[in-house]
Amino acid sequence: MLEEHLKGNSIIHKLDPRIKLIYAFIFSLVIALQNDLGSVITGLAIGIGLVLLARIEIKEVLKRLLGVDWFILLLWLIIPLTYPGDTFFRISCFKITYQGILFTILLTIKANAIMLILVCFLATSSIFDIVHSMLHLRIPEKLVFLFFLMFRYIWVLSDEYEKMVKALKARSFKLGNSIHTYRTIGYIVGGLLVKSYNRAENLFRAMVCRGFNGKFWLLDHFKFSIIDIVGISLLTTLNLAIIIIKWKKIL
Amino acid sequence: MEKNPLIKLSSISFGYNGKPLLFDKLDFTVPEGSRIGLIGPNGCGKTTLFNIIMGFLRPQKGVIEIDGKRMEGEKDFQKARKIIGFLFQNSDDQLFCPSVREEVAFGPLNLRTPKPEVEKLVGEALEMVGLKGYEERAPYLLSEGEKKRLAIASVIVMKPKVLLLDEPTNGLDESGITMVFRILKEFGSTYVVISQDNDFLKKAVEIVYTFKNGRLEKINEY
Numbered sequence A: 001m002l003e004e005h006l007k008g009n010s011i012i013h014k015l016d017p018r019i020k021l022i023y024a025f026i027f028s029l030v031i032a033l034q035n036d037l038g039s040v041i042t043g044l045a046i047g048i049g050l051v052l053l054a055r056i057e058i059k060e061v062l063k064r065l066l067g068v069d070w071f072i073l074l075l076w077l078i079i080p081l082t083y084p085g086d087t088f089f090r091i092s093c094f095k096i097t098y099q100g101i102l103f104t105i106l107l108t109i110k111a112n113a114i115m116l117i118l119v120c121f122l123a124t125s126s127i128f129d130i131v132h133s134m135l136h137l138r139i140p141e142k143l144v145f146l147f148f149l150m151f152r153y154i155w156v157l158s159d160e161y162e163k164m165v166k167a168l169k170a171r172s173f174k175l176g177n178s179i180h181t182y183r184t185i186g187y188i189v190g191g192l193l194v195k196s197y198n199r200a201e202n203l204f205r206a207m208v209c210r211g212f213n214g215k216f217w218l219l220d221h222f223k224f225s226i227i228d229i230v231g232i233s234l235l236t237t238l239n240l241a242i243i244i245i246k247w248k249k250i251l
Numbered sequence B: 001m002e003k004n005p006l007i008k009l010s011s012i013s014f015g016y017n018g019k020p021l022l023f024d025k026l027d028f029t030v031p032e033g034s035r036i037g038l039i040g041p042n043g044c045g046k047t048t049l050f051n052i053i054m055g056f057l058r059p060q061k062g063v064i065e066i067d068g069k070r071m072e073g074e075k076d077f078q079k080a081r082k083i084i085g086f087l088f089q090n091s092d093d094q095l096f097c098p099s100v101r102e103e104v105a106f107g108p109l110n111l112r113t114p115k116p117e118v119e120k121l122v123g124e125a126l127e128m129v130g131l132k133g134y135e136e137r138a139p140y141l142l143s144e145g146e147k148k149r150l151a152i153a154s155v156i157v158m159k160p161k162v163l164l165l166d167e168p169t170n171g172l173d174e175s176g177i178t179m180v181f182r183i184l185k186e187f188g189s190t191y192v193v194i195s196q197d198n199d200f201l202k203k204a205v206e207i208v209y210t211f212k213n214g215r216l217e218k219i220n221e222y
Helices: A017-032 A037-054 A058-082 A098-122 A127-136 A141-170 A179-209 A226-248 B046-053 B074-080 B100-110 B115-128 B144-156 B174-187 B198-204
Strands: A087-091 A094-097 B005-014 B023-031 B035-039 B061-066 B084-087 B162-166 B190-194 B207-212 B215-221
Touching: A017 A037, A017 A098, A017 A127, A017 A226, A037 A098, A037 A226, A058 A094, A058 A098, A087 A098, A094 A098, A127 A141, A141 A179, A179 B084, B005 B046, B023 B046, B023 B061, B023 B190, B023 B215, B035 B046, B035 B198, B035 B215, B046 B061, B046 B162, B046 B190, B084 B144, B100 B115, B100 B144, B115 B144, B144 B174, B162 B174, B174 B190, B174 B198, B190 B198
Parallel strands: B035 B190, B035 B207, B084 B162, B162 B190
Antiparallel strands: A087 A094, B005 B023, B005 B061, B207 B215
């Protein structure tokens, strides 16, 4: 997921991964804290602008957004019906509120804007650079490597899962609404849990075998360039724009 | 003259919780410069033996000596692991770094080797296993054979005195097996190999042991 848009020559690709990580966090926080339509729309516009600047394939970005919007769809089914406020319209005994709809629109825009920012900043760095940036930014090592190993083992577990699914298909298994199906799915989930436990144990042994004693040593270090200074100025200005729009109630 | 044993297990008894003893007063000696093969059916305890040598499993009885020192606790094993390289059966269990270069550098960096020296060692190890030019690739995206070669590189880069190899040819094609054989020949030091591949063992080792009644028995000498 993270490494699909790695190749590229845009200004975003060239930015120091530490800056991208910091601004991914700042943008997400600033957008998440907004509660007026003007500033979240500005956030969304900035997200779209940054994605265009990074020259990431639009089709791939839309796929990522779709993943988020499936969850947002659930919110659309719940919040307008449960949020207190003035009646917008009524279906039988259900009341859809004007404030509920507004709040869900706000959430939808926020989620999409944050996703665009994350795709733009994180997908244009390798997992290797992200992990290094996190360590350079003094994020606790345990947390960083938990994140990295999670990413690393998603691949392994996904391979294991695919193997299991192939084995099931090879023996004519079909999903259905039966005890046999549920039991089989249980076996797969259980199998994956056991395998991930074994993998974790073996991985720790492999690390200990190679002298690991709790400290991760870095081989490379990042260097600031003129692009990074331009990037910091631009990204800070954009963040300020969101805050000023809310503060001055421009939109 | 009798060679100095790098690994010496004396009267080792071991059984997994609630199960009958897998090893009963097992003795095993790995003299310096020896090339030993271990063969046996699944579940006979080949990998368990390696885990005991590395200190991951503790025997109920017996004495473990590595490089002349008796192993008493985790601290002793931590020192012992610096002179023993352990290649796991499944490379996916062994590789975890984001790039090939980082993977090979992981061990030397833990040993606080200076960075220019680490770079040199990484280059040499990758050259030896034929992975030069793969430095920035992600280990988990390599083929099975390449993963195995990378796992070997990450072990030999630490210049261990003795190598424990658990099924090094497992899942490899003919050229991969030849490559492992060539690497072992170049490594030229002491090693113990678990393998079911008789042809490989004939070429790679001097003595082959198998497990019988919880002990090791010499079955072949080439």
